[in-house]
Amino acid sequence: MAAQRLADPGFLVNADPGAVTALLDAASGPAARLAASVYRASAELHRDVTAGVRRQLLALDAARYGDRELSARITAVPVEGEPAAPWGVEWATGSQLDRSLRRIPTPHSTDALLAVATAVVHGRPVAVTGSSVAVAGGSERTVRVWDLSTREQIGEPLTGHTDEVNAVATAVVDGRPVAVTGGDDGTVRVWDLTAGDQVGPELVFPLPVCAVAVVPDGRLVVGFGWEVAVLARR
Structure with missing residues (x-):
């Protein structure tokens, strides 16, 4: 009985959480x-x-466990007094979940993922992420590019930041897709997403960079500390 009820997305979404929680330890079978x-x-x-x-949280967590079908079924559950869910989760990482129940690997198993933006490179939708990655003897601050169709990393990590990379934006500059990243090292760097390398020297700021954005005309907006600066190419 518990297995049947837990396998019902409508029960998970709409039932009193106390009633659901009381059944969790009795779950039997893979689906439950x-x-x-x-x-x-x-x-x-x-x-x-x-x-x-x-409903939104459960759909996200189902995707984090690698079950996109369950995520879609949860998203489709009707909720009284609520409109149909406008968004569905295609996939999500789940590095902090029970690995024994995850169905697919996730890219950031040891990363503190701090920022993400999307772009199109060679016709492929990609995600650009900024992180601080735990490695032997310390940590590695990287920018990574992921193919959103295959969920695989594209090329090697883009390195150069010496502290956490916590701001990412993307744009098309001179016909090239680029990523702009900012970090706690007080630098902003521009990366050519086609070539996979840094474009020009980094921009240096007196405080950690917490946000970056690209104006359609190519100007950069940078947030550092409590300040904001707008930079134009010369």
């Missing part, structure tokens, strides 16, 4: 055990949110 793990992933939030928000 996965559903129980998905529910536990954000269990501390479910009691204090609406069913509509719970």
